[in-house]
Amino acid sequence: MSEARIIDGKAVAESVRDEISARSAALLQSSGIRPGLAVVLVGEDPASQVYVRNKDRTAEACGFHSVKHTLAADTPETDVLALVEQLNNDPAIHGILVQLPLPRHIDESKVLRLIKPEKDVDGFHPVNVGLLTAGERSAALVPCTPAGSLVLLKRTLGQDLSGMNAVVIGRSNIVGKPMASLLLQESCTVTIAHSRTRDLPAVVRTADIVVAAVGRPEMVRGDWIKPGATVIDVGINRLPAPELGEGKSRLVGDVAFKEAVQHAGAITPVPGGVGPMTIAMLMVNTLTAARRQLNLPEEAPLF
């Protein structure tokens, strides 16, 4: 069998970013307003650092107003809530992202529920979750990683995914559940598999589309993949790599890439797959949020 096509998430993310830059420049020209994005970091989770740096750089490249609030890991919950409230009321801020996970003493869902739904560029507020689940994707802000994964699927398979068997591995609120909602809305036959699923390899073998979002390095093996299937690897796992030198690490996905590439029709790499798309879709959501807050018409959807 021939090797799978490698889906270039970095290149697709760049094209999305170019489109957002152009739309952002047009908005600035016509209304004098820059989309504003605020990121709130509580504590310094090392895994968050790369993400925040990439996000800042991309926001700047899109001509956005971008601010970062870094709070100490022991900041009281009331202070975090007060900051969110301040950002909710700041007209220069159209999108608010509170980096997860939060320290244990902070009630995550309390923080997420306080963010104004129209500023919720992560799409984690119950209002946005509800709209997406109810099939009103176009009225919602859609979580960035699932949205980016769907963009990659459509670039690979075309606009029509109807009737395809999609298996989503992982049931998180951040990826698995919203991904399943999106694929269902595309008329896929959707299975959500998880840690209690019986005979996961057999379930995955039924899939035309596999979305792996479990957070377990290289868990999905090559012989689980139906020949020709499209594989979206959402996992970003940092493993020690002494072969690269002392203290070095490497990133691997949730899919055993070297094996899966022998079976799949197309597959995303890690890094360079879904990660860059997550950031690109955050820019899409921030621009969408800004336009809605300014009562401007919706632009053509990018997926």
Ligand SMILES: Nc1nc(=O)c2c([nH]1)NC[C@@H]1CN(c3ccc(C(=O)N[C@@H](CCC(=O)O)C(=O)O)cc3)C=[N+]21
């Ligand atoms: N409220 C919230 N929303 C998030 O979306 C969110 C979050 N919290 N907490 C942390 C995770 C992690 N995350 C990443 C996004 C992009 C890359 C990314 O761009 N990765 C690149 C480079 C990775 C590297 O070189 O280290 C790649 O995969 O090619 C990584 C990680 C978003 N997250």
